[in-house]
Amino acid sequence: MDDRIIGHIDMDAFFAAVEERDKPWLKGLPVVIGADPKGGVGRGVVATANYAARKYGIHSALPIQKAWSYSESARKRGERGVVFITSRGRRYAEISKEVFDIVSSYVDTMQITSIDEAYFDITNTGSYEEAKRVARQIKKEITQKTKLTGSIGIGPNKMIAKIASDLQKPDGLTIISADETYDLLARLPLRTIPGIGPKVEEKFKRLGIATVEGARIFSWQEMQDMFGSHGFSLYQKLRGSGSVTLREPQVRKSIGKHKTFPEDTIDLDLIHAVIEEMGKKILASLHKKRFTGFRTIVLTVRFGDFETKSRSLTSSEPVHSLSILQARALKLLLPFFEATENPKQKKIRMVGLRLEKLQ
Numbered sequence: 049m050d051d052r053i054i055g056h057i058d059m060d061a062f063f064a065a066v067e068e069r070d071k072p073w074l075k076g077l078p079v080v081i082g083a084d085p086k087g088g089v090g091r092g093v094v095a096t097a098n099y100a101a102r103k104y105g106i107h108s109a110l111p112i113q114k115a116w117s118y119s120e121s122a123r124k125r126g127e128r129g130v131v132f133i134t135s136r137g138r139r140y141a142e143i144s145k146e147v148f149d150i151v152s153s154y155v156d157t158m159q160i161t162s163i164d165e166a167y168f169d170i171t172n173t174g175s176y177e178e179a180k181r182v183a184r185q186i187k188k189e190i191t192q193k194t195k196l197t198g199s200i201g202i203g204p205n206k207m208i209a210k211i212a213s214d215l216q217k218p219d220g221l222t223i224i225s226a227d228e229t230y231d232l233l234a235r236l237p238l239r240t241i242p243g244i245g246p247k248v249e250e251k252f253k254r255l256g257i258a259t260v261e262g263a264r265i266f267s268w269q270e271m272q273d274m275f276g277s278h279g280f281s282l283y284q285k286l287r288g289s290g291s292v293t294l295r296e297p298q299v300r301k302s303i304g305k306h307k308t309f310p311e312d313t314i315d316l317d318l319i320h321a322v323i324e325e326m327g328k329k330i331l332a333s334l335h336k337k338r339f340t341g342f343r344t345i346v347l348t349v350r351f352g353d354f355e356t357k358s359r360s361l362t363s364s365e366p367v368h369s370l371s372i373l374q375a376r377a378l379k380l381l382l383p384f385f386e387a388t389e390n391p392k393q394k395k396i397r398m399v400g401l402r403l404e405k406l407q
C-alpha cells in the first residue's frame with residue numbers, strides 16, 4: 049500500500065476562543081464555558097477552559113462546582129476570578145462549519161470527529177515538506193477568516209497525526225514523518241498513546257515503565273498476556289502504526305436532548321413531564337432538519353450515584369406522531385421506577401431522550 053500523509057486539526061480551546069472573539073472584553077481573563085455554576089451549587093461540567101483558566105487547574109469535564117471553587121481560591125490569592133459562560137452550541141456549530149469548509153477546500157478527504165477536530169488526507173501533496181506548506185496555508189486562512197487558531201499535526205496515520213497536533217498547542221504545526229515516527233514516539237509518555245488510560249499506565253508503572261520506549265521491551269505475545277484482546281493493538285501503537293482510513297462525514301444519525309435536574313429526584317410525574325417536553329422539542333427539531341420520522345427511541349437515565357442506564361425500542365415501521373413517541377418514552381421510563389431497572393429506588397440525576405434510525 050502507498051504511504052499516506054494524514055493530517056489532524058484541533059481548534060485551540062475552541063468554545064472559549066469563540067466567546068473571546070465575540071466578546072472582546074474577555075481578553076486576558078480566565079474563561080470557562082459550560083454549565084451555569086450558580087454560585088458554586090450548579091451541576092454539570094466544564095466544556096472548555098481557556099488557557100488562563102487552565103492555569104487554575106480547570107479543564108474540560110471537570111464538575112462546574114470544582115471550577116467555581118478553584119476560581120474562588122484564585123480570587124482569594126488576589127488573582128482574577130473566572131468568567132463563567134453558558135455554552136452556545138449553535139454558535140459553535142456555525143463557526144465549526146466555517147472552519148471545516150476551509151479545510152475541505154484544501155484536501156481530498158476529511159473525517160470530522162468532533163465539533164472542532166477532523167482528520168484529513170493530504171497524500172496528494174507528495175511529500176511532508178509540501179504537506180507542511182499546505183497545512184500552514186490552511187491555518188493562515190482559518191485565522192484570517194475566523195480570527196481563531198487551530199493546531200495541526202501531520203503524520204503517516206491518524207494516531208500519529210493526532211499526537212502531533214497536540215504536541216505544540218496552541219497554534220501549533222507539527223510534522224512527524226514516517227521516518228521519524230518510531231524514534232519520536234519512544235521519548236513520549238505512555239499516556240500519549242490513545243488507548244493507554246490510567247489503568248494501563250498504572251500497570252506499566254508498577255513495572256517501572258513510564259515511556260513508550262520502555263514498554264517496547266514486551267513481545268506482542270507478552271502484551272496479549274498482560275492486556276488480553278487489546279494487547280496486540282497496543283503493541284502496534286507503541287511502534288507507531290495506526291489506521292489511515294478516513295470515514296467521510298456521515299449524515300446525522302440521531303437527535304436528542306438531556307436534562308440534569310437541579311436536585312436528584314424520584315418524582316415520576318415531574319420526570320415524565322420533562323420527558324414529554326423533550327419529546328415535543330426533539331420532534332420539532334427533527335422536522336426542522338427535514339426528517340420525517342424515526343425508528344428507534346432511546347431513553348437514558350443517570351442516577352444520583354452516576355450509574356447510567358439506557359433502554360431502547362426499535363420499530364419496524366417509521367414513527368411520525370408525537371403521541372406514539374410519548375407513549376414509547378413512557379414505556380421506556382417506567383421500569384426505572386420499578387425493581388427491574390432500579391431495585392434500590394435510587395434517585396435520578398439526569399434523563400435523556402434520543403431518536404435514532406432517522407428517516
Ligand SMILES: [Mg+2]
Binds near residue numbers: 058059060062
Ligand atoms: Mg480543541
